Amino acid sequence: MSEAPSYLSPTGHEIVFLLLGVVVVGTGLLVVTTRQVVHAALWLVVCLGALAGCYLVLTAEFVAWVQVLIYVGAVVVLLLFGIMLTRAPIGRSPDLDSRNRPVAAVVALATAAVLVTVVVDGFRHAYVDLSPGKGTAEEVGVAVFRYWVLPFEALSVLLLAALVGAIVISRTDIRGR
Amino acid sequence: MAEVLDLAIRLILIVAAFLVLPLVIGQTEHKVMAHMQSRLGPMYAGGFHGWAQLIADGVKFMQKEDVIPAAADRRIFAIAPAVALVPYLVVLAVIPVGPGLVGADLNVGLFFVLAVMGVGVLGSIMAGWSSGNKFSLLGGMRSAAQLVSYELPLVLATSSVAMAAGTLSLPGIVEAWEWWWLPWQAIGLAVFFIAGLAELRRPPFDMPIAESEIIMGPMTEYTGIRFALFMLAEYAGIVVLSALTTVLFLGGWHGPVLPGPVWTLIKVFALAFIVIWVRVSYPRLREDQLQKLAWVGLVPLALLQLAITGVVRVFTA
Numbered sequence: 001m002s003e004a005p006s007y008l009s010p011t012g013h014e015i016v017f018l019l020l021g022v023v024v025v026g027t028g029l030l031v032v033t034t035r036q037v038v039h040a041a042l043w044l045v046v047c048l049g050a051l052a053g054c055y056l057v058l059t060a061e062f063v064a065w066v067q068v069l070i071y072v073g074a075v076v077v078l079l080l081f082g083i084m085l086t087r088a089p090i091g092r093s094p095d096l097d098s099r100n101r102p103v104a105a106v107v108a109l110a111t112a113a114v115l116v117t118v119v120v121d122g123f124r125h126a127y128v129d130l131s132p133g134k135g136t137a138e139e140v141g142v143a144v145f146r147y148w149v150l151p152f153e154a155l156s157v158l159l160l161a162a163l164v165g166a167i168v169i170s171r172t173d174i175r176g177r
Numbered sequence: 178m179a180e181v182l183d184l185a186i187r188l189i190l191i192v193a194a195f196l197v198l199p200l201v202i203g204q205t206e207h208k209v210m211a212h213m214q215s216r217l218g219p220m221y222a223g224g225f226h227g228w229a230q231l232i233a234d235g236v237k238f239m240q241k242e243d244v245i246p247a248a249a250d251r252r253i254f255a256i257a258p259a260v261a262l263v264p265y266l267v268v269l270a271v272i273p274v275g276p277g278l279v280g281a282d283l284n285v286g287l288f289f290v291l292a293v294m295g296v297g298v299l300g301s302i303m304a305g306w307s308s309g310n311k312f313s314l315l316g317g318m319r320s321a322a323q324l325v326s327y328e329l330p331l332v333l334a335t336s337s338v339a340m341a342a343g344t345l346s347l348p349g350i351v352e353a354w355e356w357w358w359l360p361w362q363a364i365g366l367a368v369f370f371i372a373g374l375a376e377l378r379r380p381p382f383d384m385p386i387a388e389s390e391i392i393m394g395p396m397t398e399y400t401g402i403r404f405a406l407f408m409l410a411e412y413a414g415i416v417v418l419s420a421l422t423t424v425l426f427l428g429g430w431h432g433p434v435l436p437g438p439v440w441t442l443i444k445v446f447a448l449a450f451i452v453i454w455v456r457v458s459y460p461r462l463r464e465d466q467l468q469k470l471a472w473v474g475l476v477p478l479a480l481l482q483l484a485i486t487g488v489v490r491v492f493t494a
Binding site (some may be wrong): 036038039042045061062065066068069072073074076077078080081084085088090091133136137 | 248249250253283284285288289291292293295296298299302303305306307309314317318321322324325328332345
């Protein structure tokens with residue numbers, strides 16, 4: 001965290017970051033407004049890819065490629081598999097919107113407002129030094145296994161519990177008592 | 178200026194390798210398969226043992242009519258081949274051929290390669306869905322299921338190498354390589370190569386394209402240049418898989434007498450030959466056998482390899 005330069009003379013990094021941010025927000029909107037289910041999943045690919053680009057601009061290389069590997073390579077593929085297994089018509093489906101549309105918009109805007117206010121309020125004068133080499137695998141590994149071991153282990157136990165739960169639910173030969 | 182020139186030369190070399198190597202492997206497949214089946218294969222195009230067969234094929238593909246089915250989702254149908262092909266080109270940029278001979282040395286090169294290769298499979302899922310054909314849809318679904326199951330052993334096997342070398346950079350891994358890694362990482366090598374074959378949907382893991390059953394799956398409706406791009410993606414995939422196996426498990430440019438880049442190429446072509454050999458030798462795995470192999474066979478083996486690597490690493494450190 002160093003002294004913040006003026007907002008009026010953006011550097012190349014900042015411009016690229018802002019453009020990527022615009023792509024993320026735009027494709028995010030397309031995901032929820034498109035009338036074609038599979039297109040929504042594919043817009044999600046672009047959205048998550050642009051987010052990985054944001055991480056790259058912030059020199060967090062490791063996080064960026066893990067984002068692509070896990071979200072684009074696995075989560076979206078699983079999502080597409082699920083859609084194709086159940087219902088994936090080509091063309092528009094008119095029944096994709098429910099009457100909750102205005103409520104959903106209000107909730108989304110309110111959440112965004114809260115998050116933006118908190119972030120702006122918390123980091124108003126913070127400025128991240130973008131010298132390369134701070135987001136390498138080594139740095140991330142040292143941080144995780146030296147300072148964040150407990151949350152890391154707690155998360156792995158949580159994931160294990162979810163895994164066991166998924167197996168119990170999907171197996172028909174295990175009955176509840 | 179010298180930097181720009183250096184970068185330009187590297188990019189040109191990578192694109193040249195991307196255009197030439199898949200064709201060489203494709204031609205080798207024609208000839209090797211033919212001889213294994215007591216045939217001659219292409220003999221006329223270009224004169225000497227039909228060396229120009231694939232160039233002639235390419236010209237034929239380009240002249241064909243570009244058909245898009247009426248029921249297809251036109252835009253996605255059109256971009257799917259590019260999504261399938263481009264990732265392999267990008268991956269080639271970070272594969273080291275000799276000491277210092279690499280497009281770009283990324284600090285997290287290993288993760289980059291795995292991440293980008295995962296994107297390539299989206300191409301065949303998109304093609305399968307957008308064709309508006311039930312065989313294609315089945316193929317697309319099988320591709321997705323196969324990718325999800327085989328990504329895990331692939332990542333686990335590569336993590337074992339990264340642990341052994343203590344780095345995620347591909348040139349760094351080759352530099353750290355010693356001959357005794359061959360027995361040490363043997364299980365990882367087998368798991369990586371088999372899972373990689375499955376990710377490329379090459380026989381015997383070609384359930385998603387199974388031409389005798391679902392008629393090439395995602396590619397059923399494709400003709401002309403777009404179909405050619407899918408074929409090119411398949412052979413580029415073989416190049417990338419062989420090169421990655423070479424770099425991660427076989428010591429890349431290490432080898433006696435001959436210069437480094439020659440050794441890399443020898444190893445890559447030996448592995449590509451095995452890929453072709455396996456195609457000719459083994460029958461296709463059924464969908465349930467395919468899933469079982471990944472979850473019951475490869476994942477536990479990869480975990481075992483990870484444990485062995487960890488133990489040896491701790492005792493030798």
